[in-house]
Amino acid sequence: MSYLQDRIKAFFNNRWLVFVASMWVQSFAGIGYLFGSISPVVKSTMGYTQREVAILGVAKDLGDSIGFIAGSLCEILPIWVILCIGVVQNFLGYGLLWLIVTQRLPSLPLWVLCICIFVGTNGETYFNTGALVSCVQNFPKSRGPVVGILKGFAGLSGAIITQIYAMINAPDEASLIFMVAVGPSIVVFSLMFIVRPVGGHRQVRASDQSSFLFVYTVCLILAAYVLGVLLLEDLVGLSQTLVTLCAIVLIVLVLLPIIIPILLVFFAEPRSSTEESLLNEPQKQESNNFEQEGNEVIFSEVEDEKGSDIDLLPSSERQKRIAHLQAKLFQAAAEGAVRVKRRKGPRRGEDFTLMQALVKADFWLIFASLVLASGSGLTVIDNLGQMCESLGFSNTQVFVSMISIWNFLGRVGGGYFSEIIIKKYAYPRPVTMAVVQVIMAIGLFFYAMAWPGAIYVVTVLIGLGYGAHWAIVPAAVSELFGLKSFGALYNFLTLASPVGSLIFSGVIASGIYDYEAAKQDSLKQTILGPLLKMPLRDDESLSCEGTICYSITCAILSGLCIIAVVLSSIVVYRTRSVYAQLYGRSRT
Numbered sequence: 001m002s003y004l005q006d007r008i009k010a011f012f013n014n015r016w017l018v019f020v021a022s023m024w025v026q027s028f029a030g031i032g033y034l035f036g037s038i039s040p041v042v043k044s045t046m047g048y049t050q051r052e053v054a055i056l057g058v059a060k061d062l063g064d065s066i067g068f069i070a071g072s073l074c075e076i077l078p079i080w081v082i083l084c085i086g087v088v089q090n091f092l093g094y095g096l097l098w099l100i101v102t103q104r105l106p107s108l109p110l111w112v113l114c115i116c117i118f119v120g121t122n123g124e125t126y127f128n129t130g131a132l133v134s135c136v137q138n139f140p141k142s143r144g145p146v147v148g149i150l151k152g153f154a155g156l157s158g159a160i161i162t163q164i165y166a167m168i169n170a171p172d173e174a175s176l177i178f179m180v181a182v183g184p185s186i187v188v189f190s191l192m193f194i195v196r197p198v199g200g201h202r203q204v205r206a207s208d209q210s211s212f213l214f215v216y217t218v219c220l221i222l223a224a225y226v227l228g229v230l231l232l233e234d235l236v237g238l239s240q241t242l243v244t245l246c247a248i249v250l251i252v253l254v255l256l257p258i259i260i261p262i263l264l265v266f267f268a269e270p271r272s273s274t275e276e277s278l279l280n281e282p283q284k285q286e287s288n289n290f291e292q293e294g295n296e297v298i299f300s301e302v303e304d305e306k307g308s309d310i311d312l313l314p315s316s317e318r319q320k321r322i323a324h325l326q327a328k329l330f331q332a333a334a335e336g337a338v339r340v341k342r343r344k345g346p347r348r349g350e351d352f353t354l355m356q357a358l359v360k361a362d363f364w365l366i367f368a369s370l371v372l373a374s375g376s377g378l379t380v381i382d383n384l385g386q387m388c389e390s391l392g393f394s395n396t397q398v399f400v401s402m403i404s405i406w407n408f409l410g411r412v413g414g415g416y417f418s419e420i421i422i423k424k425y426a427y428p429r430p431v432t433m434a435v436v437q438v439i440m441a442i443g444l445f446f447y448a449m450a451w452p453g454a455i456y457v458v459t460v461l462i463g464l465g466y467g468a469h470w471a472i473v474p475a476a477v478s479e480l481f482g483l484k485s486f487g488a489l490y491n492f493l494t495l496a497s498p499v500g501s502l503i504f505s506g507v508i509a510s511g512i513y514d515y516e517a518a519k520q521d522s523l524k525q526t527i528l529g530p531l532l533k534m535p536l537r538d539d540e541s542l543s544c545e546g547t548i549c550y551s552i553t554c555a556i557l558s559g560l561c562i563i564a565v566v567l568s569s570i571v572v573y574r575t576r577s578v579y580a581q582l583y584g585r586s587r588t
Helices: 002-012 015-027 031-046 050-065 068-073 079-101 110-138 143-168 175-191 208-235 240-267 273-287 289-294 296-305 315-335 361-390 396-425 430-448 454-481 486-493 496-532 548-583
Strands: none
Touching: 002 240, 015 110, 015 143, 015 175, 015 240, 031 050, 031 079, 031 110, 031 143, 031 175, 031 361, 031 396, 050 110, 050 361, 050 496, 068 079, 068 110, 068 486, 079 110, 079 175, 110 143, 110 175, 110 454, 110 486, 143 175, 143 208, 143 240, 143 396, 143 454, 208 240, 208 396, 361 396, 361 430, 361 454, 361 486, 361 496, 361 548, 396 430, 396 454, 396 548, 430 454, 430 548, 454 486, 454 548, 496 548
């Protein structure tokens, strides 16, 4: 009996259980990505113009990104409290929105709906922060895969919730808002005591690589399955029984990774000597802290004197040169020939506070690049429902779900490939950020040219590119500025998306859409008005038709993504020596 109790306790404290539970939290945490499915029913019910819908989108983006409080509270409160706050906000915000849209409450001004969406979506920042902070601390040596997988499930949550909604077969589209209010609240509330740091750095196993491989396999199967179901629903049509069966299979696939902690705790062999050496490595590093602190000043001088050319040498030669320079500095300091300078703050690769990071050029370059690229991607995501309607597609939820799938694959792939680049070649992780920004620019340019199948191309490439950013950037920031204030640093960078969306969607996209809609309406009034003897439509419900509605916007966004590539390339150039130091090799 005591053995079983020990196993259950070990299971509850296993870092892979925390990781899997965090995946489930994230599977319902990307509620902001459902705005493309929610906005058409809100627009038609409330009689809003596209500019007013864009204002709601900006409120959603702000709520999704302003996570200062969540990041700060993570340092002083247990993770379960953070998740509980998110549950309350999500339920109240979207619950009130559902009551307004379904007219169970009297019609309220636009600013009230903005507050509802802001509060409800802001709960997502608590879900994301709690899951990411817990798992990055539990897997400090696997930040890229962990962040990519968790953010990937957040990106896929739109498709997951949509499929469950289809299984329920709700009688009206507004019930999707009710599901957004209730679904995440139930899931996160039931898991909030599991998601937490558990000292995972002491649970290293030789089987961890195969465990990650299993999770990646499940992710690929999950993405392929959801995409296949969506295509069948769109092209063939499925009966309600088949839709329900498909949703059940989807839920099973999401639950499948729980096999990993079960096998590790209840069926695994005792740790081998190799695993014990891996486990003891952090303890050996801690035992050397005193010696490192004593020599910290001399190490700082080495950084100032060694020159950038040393970082580009092969690993063995670089270590010899640095050791030689360090010995000379020790001798000079002992003889009084060198006045040792005290460091004024941490160096890149060490732990920064948010205020210390805010005075670093690299941090602002990453932020500006995110504003341009991530803001462009979010503009497409927020306007995808109207983009599909302007091209004559009635079932916009298919494309919203598809972009969620590619968003998911972008995040998983971004974490995986960026980890390969830094571990095998010691290229700076932002290299992959520049690559995906080129991909986004190509997709936006394709739509701007109105080439055949443009909506499919932009859905795939924007989903991949936008998603990859949120696997690459958090991992890169944790490497350059440390884990101590990771929650605050991450939540500050998430402001980049709404800053970009505020301008690109709230001003550019909506302004061009309403202008083209008014021009089309005026033309029809001129041609058909005298024949019908009445206005064709109310100004409050103007709609635009054709690729012209968003082609100019996409052309502008494509150019902005190219500028983002330039900024990311500057970060790569500036941080190449930092990554050479962190990962012990240099490209030759």
